[in-house]
Amino acid sequence: MRVLTWITWLFVSLLGAVDAAASETSGVVEVDLVFPRNDxxxxxxYVPIVFAVRNPELATLLGLHLSFQVWNITNGSIVDEGSFGDHYRDGTLNWTDTSSSDPELVYRHYTELNIEGKWMLNWFLRWSNCTYDPLREIHYRDSQGQRFGSGIKxxxxxxxxxxDLVDATKDQSCPGDQGIAVNVVDTTKxxxxxxxxxxxxxxxxxxxxxxxxxxxxIDSTAASSIAAALTASLCSDENLMWVEAGRAPEPEISCPVDESAAQQLLVGGLTCLMAAIGALGYLLL
Incomplete structure (x- = not known):
């Protein structure tokens, strides 16, 4: 009975391993505009633009290239003043991601939305996939897959x-036209x-x-990570160096104190104080 139970457990485990292996080569990859919404x-x-990539491990095989443009339509038509755009390709181009999560949130903060106005955000997604050429009997990477996301205002x-990113994204009954999904059925070399x-x-x-x-x-943990990433970026030594050189604006947030530097300053100050007290005592003798 024990042997039969062990064999049954092993068989179930192997089935699970096969299913897990299969899931790594197939599934739906989806890219969504998470923030902002029509609101x-x-x-x-500093206002974040946030996208989500679902099934990110498979997504890396698609060579995703996401781009967007935010247009200033305050006066009823598109104007260049205040408009801006950006793009994201596989975790590069200074975007930040929560790569250990699924969905993976990719985001970046922008200063252009610090004024009153009306805005339209359009976005575009391009990807590649393996196409088979029967004449040459090869698989080649085809980068023609592309689709526009619906614009929002x-x-x-x-x-x-x-x-409040948590509150802004808690409504799951919003219009569902801000996502693009493709079905991966297999992978090959x-x-x-x-x-x-x-x-x-x-x-x-x-x-x-x-x-x-x-x-x-966006839950509270993800929102905290986004806020922490902004602080780390603005308070980095590199950014503060540009601020000191007058080539970047002063961060409009409170940067955390470098504890090690503060401790060194304290120790140095105490050393100087003790030396001064010692010199004073010598003179009084």
Whole structure:
């Protein structure tokens, strides 16, 4: 009986391992615009634009390239003044990510939204996938996959409440058009083409996957991480060096005190004080 139980347990474990291995080569990869949403927010010195990447391990095989543009439409039409844009490619370009989580949040803070106004955010996602060429019997990386995310409009107004990422993303009944999803059915190695030979890439099917972007919310832990990343960036030695040189604005936040430097300063100050007391005592003798 014990032997049979052990064999049964081993069989179930092996099935689980097979399922886990299969899940690493297939699944739905989804990219969602998490913040902002169609709402009104108070202007702030640093406002994050936040996207989420679901199934990030598979997403790395797609070579994701996300770009967006925020247009100033305060006067009823698009104007260049106040408008800005950016792009993100596989964790680079100074974006920050929570790479240990799924979904993975990628974000960056911007100073352009520290004024009242009306804004329109448009975004665009491009990816690559492995395509089979039967004539040459090779798999090559095809970078033609691309799709536009639906644009959103939002407002910054001084009378609105301050930005609270937890509260702003808790509503899961919002319009579901702020996500793009693709179905990865398998992975294989690139065997030809101009680049990437020997690397793994994803094979996609043509099925339509309905994204569910409003199911992604920012909890208090993630919000704290986003705030900490902003502080670390603005208070870094490199940024403060640019501030001192007059090539970057003074951070509009309180930077934490460097405890080691403060301790060295304290020890140095006490040493000087003791030396002064000793010299004074010698003179009085």
């Amino acid at each position: 009104t927010y108070a202007p702030a010195p 939002f407002t910054t107004k001084k009378t609105a409440q301050g930005i 690139v065997t030809g083409g101009s680049y990437g030979v020997g690397e793994q890439c994803a094979i996609l099917d043509n099925s339509t996957v309905t994204p569910t972007p409003c199911r992604v919310d």
